[in-house]
Amino acid sequence: MPTPLHDPAHETNVLHSWQRNAQAWTNSVRDGQIESRRLVTDRAIVQAVIDGQPHSVLDLGCGEGWLVRALAAEGLHAIGVDAVPELIEHARRAGGEFHVASYEDISAGRLSLRADTLVCNFALLGEASVAQLMTSLPHLLEPGGRLVVQTVHPLIACGEQAYADGWRQEEWSGFGAAFVAPAPWYFRTLASWLSLFANTGWKLGEVREPLHPLTGKPASIIFIAQR
Template sequence: MTYRHQSPENEVLQSWHHNAAAWAQTVRGGHIESRRLVTDHAIVNAICDAQPRSVLDIGCGEGWLVRALASQGIRAMGVDAVPALIAQARDAGGEFQLASYEEIATGCLQLKADTLVCNFALLGKESVEQLLTSLPGLLEEGGRLIVQTVHPLAACGEQAYMDGWRTEEWTGFGSTFPSPAPWYFRTLASWVALFAHTGWRLCEMREPLHPVTSKPASVIFIVQNA
């Protein structure tokens, strides 16, 4: 019998099905210091700076960002591919829809927003390229896409500073995660090239700093359809 090794791209979503409950517990418990001190506020501020009328949170997880925006009077909707996360999000209140990045890319969402957000949600390689190429179809004229992700210089660790698949072992996340999670590492230059290749123009890049270490806790890209 021949066994096929599953590609990391296919394992990304599978790992999140396994880790959904632990992730929701971690986020709602405030167990990730960088999120609590820096990155949650950073993404909310980046969104609110342009006074959006409508926001679509792509890869919304358990829905915290949609609820945070709603508390400020902003109409927001979240979409995610993991049924358990969407169930958690709906139970806590808000508008959410189940859809994978592949389904989004093929036009399953019949809506438009003036702000699209991917907050620590672009984890794959080909799936992310496909998604980014399709997103202008969900954006109102003059709108923008905001992407927050791990800062490559901080996330690189002791490994070589080059694109490639990595594995998240969930060390220091405050909950027991049943499955390691693959994710695709990109350098800063590769992120910039990715946006250009998929039809986006980089307008602004922010590097939110950790208040204790004064090192970047994340990087935020604000782009518009080229």
């Protein structure tokens, strides 16, 4: 079952887990070990970004930097930001512009970058921290810009658990033995996602549900919003 709501320890443990799993995650992404990413979701987020014909992109929670490099290959100027220094080191070694900054840094106005498209690709994992971040994002966004968010599809990610908001734990099953620390993440129902956008001042313009080619079920959900 989901663990209790509003547990501040989970917000801290999200970052701690990703710090411990930075090398394993980098290997997993670069070796194409995650089927849904390989078959569907990687291309889906790239397409969602380029469909808006952006001039500049800021990837928040960029991990080891694959999306920045993929967008650069499409001729776009993209910059990546992540709170985990080791992930940023991996990203820089592969090429591109990357900065270390946490969501708390961004919320406090300590990131002096701007773009006409902000992307969060499977990177909104917390509860209160995510709401705070989304409230503060406009200072990074050029006038008329867009926010593109890809996340797990609530109806699929719910699994056999109750369809209710709450903290859950990623055990990395199927990701390989190299992942050493379970990762907490905050599950939101579809209604809660819609409320989150509305309550933090965003107007949804489009919702996409990329389908897995083998199962025919949604592999993710993509929200495209503006202020």
